[in-house]
Protein backbone atom coordinates (compact mmCIF):
# COMPACT_ATOMS: atom_id res chain seq x y z
CA UNK A 1 0.00 0.00 0.00
CA UNK A 2 1.50 3.32 -1.06
CA UNK A 3 1.31 6.20 1.44
CA UNK A 4 0.02 9.38 -0.22
CA UNK A 5 2.67 12.08 -0.45
CA UNK A 6 1.72 15.75 -0.64
CA UNK A 7 4.72 17.94 -1.30
CA UNK A 8 5.02 21.70 -1.52
CA UNK A 9 7.25 23.29 -4.13
CA UNK A 10 7.64 26.90 -3.14
CA UNK A 11 9.71 27.77 -6.22
CA UNK A 12 11.27 31.28 -5.87
CA UNK A 13 8.99 32.43 -3.07
CA UNK A 14 9.48 33.26 0.62
CA UNK A 15 12.18 35.08 2.53
CA UNK A 16 13.52 33.30 5.61
CA UNK A 17 11.07 35.17 7.83
CA UNK A 18 8.10 34.24 5.63
CA UNK A 19 9.23 30.61 5.38
CA UNK A 20 9.56 30.23 9.15
CA UNK A 21 6.19 31.86 9.76
CA UNK A 22 4.43 29.54 7.28
CA UNK A 23 6.16 26.40 8.60
CA UNK A 24 5.26 27.18 12.21
CA UNK A 25 1.60 27.55 11.30
CA UNK A 26 1.59 24.55 8.96
CA UNK A 27 3.18 22.07 11.35
CA UNK A 28 0.43 22.73 13.90
CA UNK A 29 -2.30 22.27 11.30
CA UNK A 30 -1.00 18.85 10.19
CA UNK A 31 0.30 17.59 13.54
CA UNK A 32 -2.40 14.94 13.77
CA UNK A 33 -1.96 13.59 10.22
CA UNK A 34 -0.40 10.13 10.21
CA UNK A 35 -1.76 8.51 7.05
CA UNK A 36 -0.45 11.05 4.54
CA UNK A 37 3.17 12.14 4.19
CA UNK A 38 3.68 15.90 3.95
CA UNK A 39 6.79 17.62 2.66
CA UNK A 40 8.08 21.06 1.82
CA UNK A 41 10.64 21.68 -0.92
CA UNK A 42 11.94 25.16 -0.33
CA UNK A 43 14.50 27.62 -1.70
CA UNK A 44 18.05 26.92 -0.51
CA UNK A 45 18.17 29.96 1.75
CA UNK A 46 15.15 28.70 3.73
CA UNK A 47 16.30 25.13 4.35
CA UNK A 48 18.46 25.68 7.43
CA UNK A 49 15.81 27.57 9.45
CA UNK A 50 13.06 25.26 8.21
CA UNK A 51 15.02 22.25 9.44
CA UNK A 52 14.99 23.77 12.92
CA UNK A 53 11.28 24.63 12.83
CA UNK A 54 10.30 21.21 11.45
CA UNK A 55 12.58 19.10 13.67
CA UNK A 56 10.55 16.46 15.53
CA UNK A 57 7.50 16.97 13.33
CA UNK A 58 5.95 14.75 10.66
CA UNK A 59 6.79 17.26 7.90
CA UNK A 60 9.64 16.25 5.58
CA UNK A 61 12.05 18.68 4.00
CA UNK A 62 13.35 18.78 0.44
CA UNK A 63 15.48 20.90 -1.84
CA UNK A 64 14.13 22.27 -5.14
CA UNK A 65 17.29 21.28 -6.95
CA UNK A 66 20.67 19.64 -6.48
CA UNK A 67 23.83 19.35 -8.57
CA UNK A 68 25.35 16.04 -9.60
CA UNK A 69 28.88 16.72 -8.36
CA UNK A 70 29.92 16.05 -4.77
CA UNK A 71 31.88 19.33 -4.46
CA UNK A 72 34.04 21.69 -6.50
CA UNK A 73 34.08 24.90 -8.49
CA UNK A 74 30.38 25.06 -9.41
CA UNK A 75 29.34 28.56 -8.42
CA UNK A 76 25.76 28.80 -7.24
CA UNK A 77 25.10 25.07 -7.02
CA UNK A 78 24.22 22.81 -4.08
CA UNK A 79 25.82 19.44 -3.41
CA UNK A 80 23.96 16.43 -1.99
CA UNK A 81 25.98 16.68 1.24
CA UNK A 82 24.96 20.33 1.62
CA UNK A 83 21.25 19.66 1.34
CA UNK A 84 21.52 16.62 3.62
CA UNK A 85 23.28 18.76 6.22
CA UNK A 86 20.14 20.90 6.49
CA UNK A 87 17.81 17.94 6.86
CA UNK A 88 16.66 17.30 3.29
CA UNK A 89 15.30 13.83 2.66
CA UNK A 90 14.05 14.76 -0.82
CA UNK A 91 15.23 16.78 -3.82
CA UNK A 92 13.15 17.78 -6.81
CA UNK A 93 14.98 16.80 -9.98
CA UNK A 94 14.05 18.02 -13.44
CA UNK A 95 11.16 20.33 -12.68
CA UNK A 96 9.89 21.69 -15.99
CA UNK A 97 11.04 25.17 -14.99
CA UNK A 98 14.60 23.81 -14.63
CA UNK A 99 14.26 22.04 -17.97
CA UNK A 100 12.71 24.96 -19.86
CA UNK A 101 14.23 28.08 -18.27
CA UNK A 102 17.61 26.75 -17.19
CA UNK A 103 18.16 24.27 -20.03
CA UNK A 104 18.57 21.11 -17.97
CA UNK A 105 18.47 18.11 -20.29
CA UNK A 106 17.75 14.43 -19.67
CA UNK A 107 21.44 13.52 -19.67
CA UNK A 108 22.12 15.96 -16.82
CA UNK A 109 19.03 14.80 -14.95
CA UNK A 110 20.19 11.20 -15.21
CA UNK A 111 23.49 12.20 -13.56
CA UNK A 112 21.63 14.10 -10.86
CA UNK A 113 19.45 11.08 -10.11
CA UNK A 114 22.49 8.80 -9.81
CA UNK A 115 24.17 11.25 -7.40
CA UNK A 116 20.98 11.55 -5.36
CA UNK A 117 20.72 7.77 -4.93
CA UNK A 118 24.43 7.49 -4.09
CA UNK A 119 23.83 9.98 -1.27
CA UNK A 120 20.57 8.59 0.08
CA UNK A 121 18.47 11.47 -1.15
CA UNK A 122 15.06 10.56 -2.51
CA UNK A 123 14.50 12.28 -5.83
CA UNK A 124 11.15 13.64 -6.93
CA UNK A 125 11.61 13.37 -10.69
CA UNK A 126 9.29 15.61 -12.71
CA UNK A 127 8.14 14.57 -16.16
CA UNK A 128 5.39 15.88 -18.40
CA UNK A 129 4.50 17.22 -21.81
CA UNK A 130 4.00 20.67 -23.30
CA UNK A 131 0.63 21.83 -24.62
CA UNK A 132 1.65 21.34 -28.27
CA UNK A 133 2.73 17.76 -27.51
CA UNK A 134 -0.61 17.02 -25.83
CA UNK A 135 -2.52 18.54 -28.74
CA UNK A 136 -0.50 16.44 -31.19
CA UNK A 137 -1.24 13.30 -29.16
CA UNK A 138 2.44 12.91 -28.31
CA UNK A 139 2.11 13.05 -24.50
CA UNK A 140 2.52 9.30 -23.96
CA UNK A 141 5.65 9.19 -26.12
CA UNK A 142 7.03 12.25 -24.35
CA UNK A 143 6.81 10.83 -20.82
CA UNK A 144 8.10 7.45 -22.00
CA UNK A 145 11.14 9.13 -23.53
CA UNK A 146 11.79 11.10 -20.34
CA UNK A 147 11.47 7.99 -18.15
CA UNK A 148 13.82 5.94 -20.31
CA UNK A 149 16.42 8.71 -20.60
CA UNK A 150 16.30 9.93 -17.01
CA UNK A 151 16.31 6.46 -15.41
CA UNK A 152 18.95 4.96 -17.71
CA UNK A 153 21.31 2.75 -15.70
CA UNK A 154 19.35 3.12 -12.45
CA UNK A 155 18.52 -0.02 -10.47
CA UNK A 156 15.04 -1.17 -9.47
CA UNK A 157 15.92 -0.96 -5.75
CA UNK A 158 16.48 2.79 -6.12
CA UNK A 159 13.46 3.35 -8.34
CA UNK A 160 11.12 1.74 -5.79
CA UNK A 161 12.01 4.38 -3.26
CA UNK A 162 11.86 7.45 -5.47
CA UNK A 163 8.91 9.65 -6.41
CA UNK A 164 7.72 10.58 -9.88
CA UNK A 165 5.70 13.73 -10.45
CA UNK A 166 3.67 13.94 -13.64
CA UNK A 167 3.29 17.64 -14.38
CA UNK A 168 1.82 18.67 -17.73
CA UNK A 169 3.36 22.06 -18.50
CA UNK A 170 0.03 23.45 -19.63
CA UNK A 171 -1.45 22.93 -16.14
CA UNK A 172 1.37 24.51 -14.12
CA UNK A 173 0.46 27.86 -12.60
CA UNK A 174 -2.43 28.28 -15.01
CA UNK A 175 -5.28 27.45 -12.64
CA UNK A 176 -6.33 24.85 -15.21
CA UNK A 177 -5.64 21.44 -13.78
CA UNK A 178 -5.70 18.31 -15.91
CA UNK A 179 -8.98 16.52 -15.33
CA UNK A 180 -8.69 13.64 -12.85
CA UNK A 181 -9.35 11.26 -15.78
CA UNK A 182 -6.59 12.80 -17.92
CA UNK A 183 -4.15 12.62 -15.01
CA UNK A 184 -5.11 9.03 -14.18
CA UNK A 185 -4.81 7.91 -17.81
CA UNK A 186 -1.23 9.06 -18.19
CA UNK A 187 -0.10 8.20 -14.65
CA UNK A 188 -1.40 4.66 -15.21
CA UNK A 189 0.65 4.63 -18.43
CA UNK A 190 3.71 5.85 -16.49
CA UNK A 191 3.27 3.00 -13.99
CA UNK A 192 2.93 0.48 -16.83
CA UNK A 193 6.06 1.89 -18.44
CA UNK A 194 7.97 1.45 -15.16
CA UNK A 195 6.71 -2.16 -15.04
CA UNK A 196 8.07 -2.78 -18.54
CA UNK A 197 11.41 -1.10 -17.76
CA UNK A 198 11.76 -2.90 -14.41
CA UNK A 199 9.10 -5.24 -13.02
CA UNK A 200 5.61 -5.27 -11.46
CA UNK A 201 6.96 -5.00 -7.93
CA UNK A 202 8.86 -1.80 -8.72
CA UNK A 203 5.86 -0.33 -10.54
CA UNK A 204 3.59 -1.10 -7.57
CA UNK A 205 6.04 0.43 -5.10
CA UNK A 206 6.90 3.73 -6.80
CA UNK A 207 4.80 6.71 -5.82
CA UNK A 208 3.56 8.89 -8.67
CA UNK A 209 2.26 12.37 -7.92
CA UNK A 210 0.22 14.68 -10.09
CA UNK A 211 1.25 18.35 -10.26
CA UNK A 212 -0.41 21.29 -11.98
CA UNK A 213 -2.94 23.62 -10.33
CA UNK A 214 -3.77 21.29 -7.44
CA UNK A 215 -5.99 23.20 -5.02
CA UNK A 216 -7.95 22.42 -1.86
CA UNK A 217 -11.14 22.20 -3.96
CA UNK A 218 -9.90 19.73 -6.60
CA UNK A 219 -7.51 17.54 -4.59
CA UNK A 220 -10.12 15.03 -3.43
CA UNK A 221 -11.22 14.03 -6.94
CA UNK A 222 -7.62 13.87 -8.13
CA UNK A 223 -6.69 11.63 -5.20
CA UNK A 224 -9.71 9.39 -5.86
CA UNK A 225 -7.88 8.03 -8.92
CA UNK A 226 -6.26 4.65 -8.24
CA UNK A 227 -2.81 5.40 -9.67
CA UNK A 228 -2.34 8.90 -8.24
CA UNK A 229 -0.35 8.79 -5.00
CA UNK A 230 -0.11 12.45 -4.13
CA UNK A 231 0.55 15.91 -5.46
CA UNK A 232 3.41 18.29 -6.08
CA UNK A 233 1.84 21.61 -5.22
CA UNK A 234 3.05 25.05 -6.28
CA UNK A 235 0.98 28.14 -5.57
CA UNK A 236 -1.53 26.47 -3.25
CA UNK A 237 1.34 25.37 -1.00
CA UNK A 238 2.43 28.89 -0.15
CA UNK A 239 -0.19 29.43 2.55
CA UNK A 240 -0.36 27.12 5.56
CA UNK A 241 -4.11 26.78 5.61
CA UNK A 242 -4.43 26.04 1.91
CA UNK A 243 -1.62 23.46 1.90
CA UNK A 244 -2.88 21.81 5.09
CA UNK A 245 -6.28 21.32 3.41
CA UNK A 246 -4.53 19.53 0.55
CA UNK A 247 -2.63 17.30 2.99
CA UNK A 248 -5.92 16.57 4.80
CA UNK A 249 -7.79 15.79 1.57
CA UNK A 250 -9.56 12.72 2.99
Ligand SMILES: O=C[C@H](O)COP(=O)(O)O
Pocket residue numbers: 009095167171172173174175211212213214232233234235236
Ligand atom coordinates in the same frame (compact mmCIF):
# COMPACT_ATOMS: atom_id res chain seq x y z
O1 LIG B 1 5.87 21.86 -8.69
C1 LIG B 1 4.70 22.29 -8.72
C2 LIG B 1 4.07 22.52 -9.98
O2 LIG B 1 4.88 23.18 -10.89
C3 LIG B 1 2.66 23.00 -9.92
O3 LIG B 1 2.56 24.38 -9.68
P1 LIG B 1 1.09 25.00 -9.45
O4 LIG B 1 0.46 24.18 -8.35
O5 LIG B 1 1.33 26.41 -9.04
O6 LIG B 1 0.37 24.84 -10.74
